[in-house]
Amino acid sequence: MSKPNNNVPNNNMRVIRYLAYGSNLHPARLQARISSAAFSTTAILHGWSLNFSKIGRDGSGKCSIVKSNKDVVYGAVYKISIKDLKQLDVIEGIGKGYRSSIVHVPSVGPCNVYVAQQSFVDHQQVPYDWYKALVLAGARYHLLPTEYIAPIEMTRFKVDLNLKRAKDNLSVLVKKS
Numbered sequence: 665m666s667k668p669n670n671n672v673p674n675n676n677m678r679v680i681r682y683l684a685y686g687s688n689l690h691p692a693r694l695q696a697r698i699s700s701a702a703f704s705t706t707a708i709l710h711g712w713s714l715n716f717s718k719i720g721r722d723g724s725g726k727c728s729i730v731k732s733n734k735d736v737v738y739g740a741v742y743k744i745s746i747k748d749l750k751q752l753d754v755i756e757g758i759g760k761g762y763r764s765s766i767v768h769v770p771s772v773g774p775c776n777v778y779v780a781q782q783s784f785v786d787h788q789q790v791p792y793d794w795y796k797a798l799v800l801a802g803a804r805y806h807l808l809p810t811e812y813i814a815p816i817e818m819t820r821f822k823v824d825l826n827l828k829r830a831k832d833n834l835s836v837l838v839k840k841s
Contacts, residue, residue: 678746683707683767683775685714685739686727687795687833689802696836698752700745706806707769709737716791716819718761718780722829724822725789726761727799728780738808741772749776792824794833801837 681704688694694701713732716725729737744752756762762778769775791799796819803813824830 679743680746680749681769681772681775682742682744682749682752683709683739683769683777684742684802685709685729685737685777687798687802689740690798690805690837691740691742692836693798693802694742697755698744698748700748701742702744704741704743705772706808707739707741707772707775709739709767709769711735712737712767714816715787716796717785717787717789719784719786719789720795721757721761722792722824722826724792724795724824725786726780726791726795728762728785729777730779736812738803738806738812739769739777740802740806741769741775790820790822792830793821794824794830796821797834798837 679700682701684694688697691701691703709729711731711733712729713735714727714729714737716727718726718728720726753764756778758764758778759781761781761784763781765777765779766774767777796816800813800816803816
């Protein structure tokens with residue numbers, strides 16, 4: 665799995681741990697959105713399952729996690745400034761699809777995480793091709809287990825006909841791969 669980034673936010677800056685599990689899993693994607701994001705470690709969240717059931721503002725499926733007795737979610741823990749957390753809340757759409765929650769991650773402690781609001785969940789949703797590619801790129805970047813990556817690879821997707829949106833979202837991987 666990945667090694668910690670030494671670009672930890674300034675010691676004078678108040679930080680919070682954020683557990684990324686979807687498109688923000690890849691550090692290039694998250695750092696393009698939140699400048700203070702510094703990778704800390706990979707983590708396993710027991711009792712949760714990953715899916716693409718959150719209805720995105722663009723009409724496609726986005727990642728969320730749900731409680732599950734037997735499953736696990738792998739993620740990347742980042743340290744981000746409190747100021748940037750407020751910006752991430754806006755980007756993620758707090759109250760407009762996601763809610764912010766705190767989960768306890770073993771050997772890490774409490775982490776901020778985004779979970780889909782029930783009124784924004786539709787299990788028939790499928791992600792756009794570029795969104796699924798971002799999630800897979802993050803999982804591969806962090807060398808997550810193949811048995812975790814395989815179901816993500818098998819996830820149905822739809823091609824985004826908005827080529828500019830697709831190109832813009834994938835451009836972070838080209839710049840910092």
